[in-house]
Amino acid sequence: MSVFAVRSAPVFVGASILFAALAGGGCIGARIVYPVLATPEERLAFEAAGPADLQTDVLQVDSMRVGGPYRVVAGDLLSFELPPEVGVETSAAEQDTGATSVTIKCRVKETGTVLLPMVGEQHVLGKTTGEIEELLARALHAPERLLNLPNVVVTLAEYRTVSVAVTGAVNKPGLHELRSDHLSVMGALMAAGGIKSERGAKEIRVIGKDETGQTTSRSVSVHLGEIPLGDVALRGGETVVVEPPSDRAFSVIGLVKRSGVFPYPAPRRYNLMQALATAGGVDESAAPRYATIYRVKADGGVLGATFKIDGATLGDGSNVLIKDGDVIAVDHTQGSWLRMFISQVFGFRASVNLSPSTSPTL
Structure with missing residues (x-):
């Protein structure tokens, strides 16, 4: 199989005319793209994109409580701070010398109640500490002795x-x-x-x-x-x-020898060229020069970036790392289609090597 190189502008013009004529006649069925390489800024954004990691933020757990303010459950130990004027009698162990209040601790029963002196059983299950304070203040209020509702403070001594x-x-x-x-x-x-x-x-x-x-x-x-x-x-x-998540994988479609989904087990890390090699390499008759990687961002959007994969700029494809879920598309450009057309019609492979100033999209 012979190989010839198309280098001169006149030949390129002729090839372009041939391409235009075939396209106008409906002979080109493959999708033709006109690649635009990613800028340095776009490449940085692309490399930073990817699925978000799940992390448990210990500092934010309190703000993530289910159902808003905490509500008492059976088994909680409550501390009740009562003013002396309510007349509650306690043991020396329950009252500090010289204290201006009386502290009583009670554990919430499975029935959802607590047993307190003076007021007996009080249902506190499902209530906030503020609601319990209001409940007990009204229960302890004795109009013949107290002009106002007593000041009751309820805290959770033990969850x-x-x-x-x-x-x-x-x-x-x-x-x-x-x-x-x-x-x-x-x-x-x-x-x-x-x-x-x-x-x-x-x-x-x-x-x-x-x-x-x-x-x-x-x-x-x-x-x-x-x-x-x-x-x-x-x-x-x-x-x-x-x-655990499903096994990692990436997909390769287009002008490669084996399109499909390929396993990408951790901790393996492929660059673009290695991923294409996993798919058997690119189609030799088309000799594509570009590949586009599509990547899912953390917000669910899709970001695409195009890279050169031809020998002259091998480092471009070697420096970009593939991430889990990436889709690599090697589409036809005008140049790759012409090379494949010449190979299929004339029986040999054509290498269209034009400088970037002549045609950046072949």
């Missing part, structure tokens, strides 16, 4: 703790004790040291039992590393299963 199992792609799988104010999927992930995989998780499943004792399973979708915090509250006793 109830429950066990939640976390398994799968986390750094510390196992059984973890969670405080009642951290009973959520995010709290469980924090206790387990966060998701292990650098790519986040494919899915999070919460397995537990309902009121009738039947096993239930809920799925928490993971979208680009963000866990929706709605409807992921836990009650204790559940198992949180963090499903």
